[in-house]
Amino acid sequence: MQKSIERIAAESEGVSYEFPLFRFTGSDKAAPSAYLQAALHAGELPGVVAIDALMPMVAR
Structure with missing residues (x-):
């Protein structure tokens, strides 16, 4: 996994x-x-939670 800031x-x-x-x-x-x-707009937290759960699965 590579992390960068855009x-x-x-x-x-x-x-x-x-x-x-x-x-x-x-x-x-x-x-x-x-x-x-996820979270294109400030109140869209369910997408952040979903991606947080998906990232460890994708990293395998």
Whole structure:
């Protein structure tokens, strides 16, 4: 698993948004891939809980 921080500039000068990005790379390049996203808006916590439960499974 590789973790990085992505930054997106905001409309206001000197302001940016940061979010963690986790990359899991398997040995089979032909295997399907998936994009998981949670909490695009502040109150969407069930998605965060789901991804928190999925990440250890994906890391195996």
